[in-house]
Amino acid sequence: MKYNSINNLLRIMLLCCATLTLHAQQQVFVETESFARKGGWVIDQQSFTVMGSSYLMAHGMGRPVGDAVTTVEFPAKGKYQVWVRTKDWAPFPKGPGKFTVTVNEKQLTPVFGESGNDQWKWYDGGEVNITDQQVKLSLHDLTGFNGRCDALYFTTAAKFTPPNDLPTLSAFRRKLLHTTEQPNDGGQYDLVVVGGGIAGTCAAISGARMGLKVALIQDRPVLGGNNSSEIRVHLKGDIDKNYYPKLGRIVREMDNGDPGNGNPDAGEYGDARKIEIVKAEKNLHLFLNTYVYKVEKDNDRIIAVTGRDIATNQDTRFTGAYFSDCTGDGTIGYLAGAEFRMGRESKSETGESLAAEKPDSFTLGTSNLWASVLVDSVTTFPATPWAMQFSDEYHIDALKADWEWETGFGNFNTITDAEKIRDHNLRAIYGNWSYLKNSKPEKYARQQLAWVAYIGGKRESRRIIGDLVLNQMDIQEGKMYPDGAVTATWTIDLHFPDPKNSRYFEGQEFFAGTKHIRVAPYTIPYRCLYSHNISNLFMAGRNISTTHVAFGSTRVMRTCGMMGEVVGFAAAVAKKYHSSPRGVYQDHLPELMNLLKE
């Protein structure tokens, strides 16, 4: 986009909206996540990979949330056609996510979010007459049940329909939104850690304490990932049985005590503490709310990653010598062309007794935990005909969720169907809660939903292949490789749909069972922590190099945090010798192991 083609390009209050004239057409594109005041709406970036954008969602647990409001300057007065990009997230047959849009205090006629169509689309909002170029926009939620809006688009061209197919839409967004093709310069680093869960945060701190200049990039406003107050999974895996007792020190700092899973008190998970610990590191630069969606390479090396602010949509580019994929989804490895696996290997491929007979796309699921609290008076909860339906014969009689509330299991892809999975979880939670509130008042009349996660807690997605793929035999035989680094203790804990839940919701399961296969403490080799074919890419967290079966044990967060600690040490050794992650194994392993021993 060139400045001379722009008519009245204006930005207000970091608002990401753009206006321009193309063939005399006046246009204004407003990303809702950039609204100046969000009211009770929340930003959801979980589907960025399939939508190319974040969006705003009215997550009110059945109580309408406050309006999201912003002010935009229009290029000219006149009549504009309004388009609203939204979807009906629960079209069974009509969803509950209803909202209206107001332009200068005048409500558009359509009610959005109840079309019966679950595809993201532009909906015609009718025509508005703009008489003052300062235009106030608001999203007004009608139900508190997760209505959502991606963007608003105003055009003076009466017959123009904005594009719905993803590549064209992405180009359309880019053209209308970006004031410059150059992203902000995020800086040059020794180590760029993408993903601020427990693994990534520990990797960044470890590297920074080794004297590396480190960037930690996280796509949410908080650190901790599954252990943050947004997801509320407690830390598991022991740190007192380590072969190298030095590991686990940073994990210990991250540990805010054990509030269990889905504790209704957000404070128990210590979001602020985690951020303070990171900010105290002078070599560590923290970038929150930044979703990395682009990787630049030079042959087999990553040279830069670009992230987009999930609210302002401002791009920032980070260059580095080494990168660590702690995204959980293996996003950086995937974008860089790293070898990866997803789903289950077969017995014949891996020789594991616990492997599947045939390879398939089955993964462990994603949890959206929830909790209710006892309140002083009787509260009501509406009927939810669009949610899953329950009866006396089958329902989950529980005051709060635990790990069993889980969707995925090969029914959905944990990356590309992340939104559907979360929504499926919400339909289970709200449908069950509505049943409990309305059919079991003796137990639930004074219980009120206190918290429902809108960010899914993922267990499994891609696993980046390293120089060694840890398997069940390594674990059960307790093989001690020369590069054995992180001690893991968790059982081989491979969830499956709860059989009773399957009987009632075949193919739509949302409740899990498991069988814990106990293991003696064993040690994860360093070679599982770097990519086989991307020469400067480390991994820590659930996306390290293991089989599906071995992942069942390595995936818990204290163990993942210690992987991060090792990555920090290894990156320091690599830098010292201008070497690579593999070079550290091949040429400097004694030095790395000494660092762990000291």
Add this chain to the structure above:
Amino acid sequence: MKCLFAGLLMLYSYAVHGGPPRADTTYDVLRNQSLLPEADRRQTFAIHENDSTNYSLQLALDKEGRPLYYYRNIFTPVCYTGECKPVFINLYWDLLGNYIRYDLPVGEALTKLDHKTFKPADYEKLQEILSKSDCLLAELKITDLIVPGTEKLADSVDARTGATLKTIKNEVIPGAVYTCYTLWHMAHGNVVDEMNRITETYNSKQLLHRFLSSGNPDYQYWALAKVMDKKGMITPGFETDIRDIINSKNIFIARYILQQVDAGFYTGKKAQRWLWDTFTRASYPAQLIILRRLKYVPLQGELARHLADTLANANGEQAGLLLALLKAAPGNNYVKKKLHDYEIQQHQ
């Protein structure tokens, strides 16, 4: 001692009829007596399980002699460290052997290892434990669960069961592990088969009607298995009961019947009038089941017209099913027009 007592109990209660357990002889510790209907009399069954286990099982009856529920007055010694403590308790089951509740003989209390009596929360916890039919205790021997000679949970329990120690702790009362274990196995043991066997002897048209209209899914499935054969044919005289269940709030049993019942159940003008009425009141998933089921049913003109009317407001999934049905339906101008209108609507 247990054996001797069981023998005494048999002798004592062999009389076939007598009064039901009365409020003045039982202590309704959880105040949940209302979970069971009021009984008028009882019938006693002497159960001979094996050479060392004999006991009396009571069947409570109403004034008309119809069976209501089962119960047992239990005395069992719970032994640890060589010492036995007596446990007196009454257990109650429904007619299919599903555990419902317990109470205690007046003047009795349950105690823990340290001889302290149960607190209210312990009594509630016991009810919770006994109510679970798929409890972890089912898989375990008592010797797996506790350190021999104590009531302390064995460290190796989680290794044996695959469950975490925390999960197991949730399923027992600390200090009363043995009591929980013993009572759970009494509530869910062979007695369940005995009760089912006895209830079978009461099978009658009247009982089937009663079960089908009970709203209790277990009773309904039990009766359904007797009035609907493998081909989905309904025994004449039970059609109304079946329709009422389909129209009830229990979507799961409605789904089961809608999928299993023979197509003849939906065939004909009268049946399809009822089906349309059901459709309009059904939840969304039930509506989809009906639409899928209609694929195998000759569609009458009236129902076809009603379904055609819903096309305009249908979502994608409904529309796909409706279009398949309506296009396959016999020629009907009204339906054809609606299909045409729908196609125009889609192209707009």
